[in-house]
Amino acid sequence: MRKKRVIMIAMLCMMLLILTACSAQPLPEQFEEDTVKESAEQAIGFFNEQDYQSILGMSSAEFQEILTVDEFANQCDPYLEKCGSFKEISKTIFLGDVDKETQAAYGGVVMIGSYEEGTIQFTISFNEDMELTQFIIK
Numbered sequence: 001m002r003k004k005r006v007i008m009i010a011m012l013c014m015m016l017l018i019l020t021a022c023s024a025q026p027l028p029e030q031f032e033e034d035t036v037k038e039s040a041e042q043a044i045g046f047f048n049e050q051d052y053q054s055i056l057g058m059s060s061a062e063f064q065e066i067l068t069v070d071e072f073a074n075q076c077d078p079y080l081e082k083c084g085s086f087k088e089i090s091k092t093i094f095l096g097d098v099d100k101e102t103q104a105a106y107g108g109v110v111m112i113g114s115y116e117e118g119t120i121q122f123t124i125s126f127n128e129d130m131e132l133t134q135f136i137i138k
Contacts, residue, residue, distance in 0.1 A: 027096040030128050031107030037092060040109045040124040043132060047076060047122075048086045060131040079137055084116030106133060 027033060039058070046054040052072035056064050091112040098105050108125030125134035 025096050027094050027107045028098060028105035030105045031096065031126070033094055035130065036094065036107050036109060036126060039126060039130055039132075040111060040122070041089065043124055043135060044086075044089070044111065044113060044122055047135075047137075048080070050077065050080065052076065055132065055135060058132045059135075060127055060129075060133050063131075063133055063135075076137065079120055083118040083120055087114040087116065090114045090119070104128065108134065 027036065043055050043058055046052070046058075050073065052069045055072065056067070056069065089111050091110075093110045094107070095110065096105065096107045105128050106125050108123065111122045111124070113120045113122060121138040123134060123136040123138075124132065127133050
């Protein structure tokens with residue numbers, strides 16, 4: 001009975017992993033992995049230095065309209081205080097999307113940053129002009 005339950009849980013986890021992996025789309029052809037990765041790493045570097053103004057400087061006008069430096073700091077500083085000093089990016093997954101209405105392409109990454117006291121997951125996206133359009137931390 002217990003073995004059956006373990007097998008069922010393992011199968012559910014595998015199905016969830018497969019469904020999650022299938023939903024991510026590759027980078028659109030307008031984007032190069034190296035460029036997206038370097039830009040995302042630069043934004044993470046600014047995050048680690050608490051230089052939120054520089055992150056906003058990389059951002060699209062729409063992004064800059066919805067978030068101020070102070071709001072950025074209020075949202076980000078607790079993560080840095082909790083996790084400590086940055087060590088490395090331990091995982092990178094590229095993803096992309098095309099807006100069905102406007103046909104605008106977006107490219108981005110999910111990166112896992114390792115810190116002294118934990119990890120932070122970054123989801124960072126760029127428009128075709130390589131302006132930052134999304135910077136989400138978990």
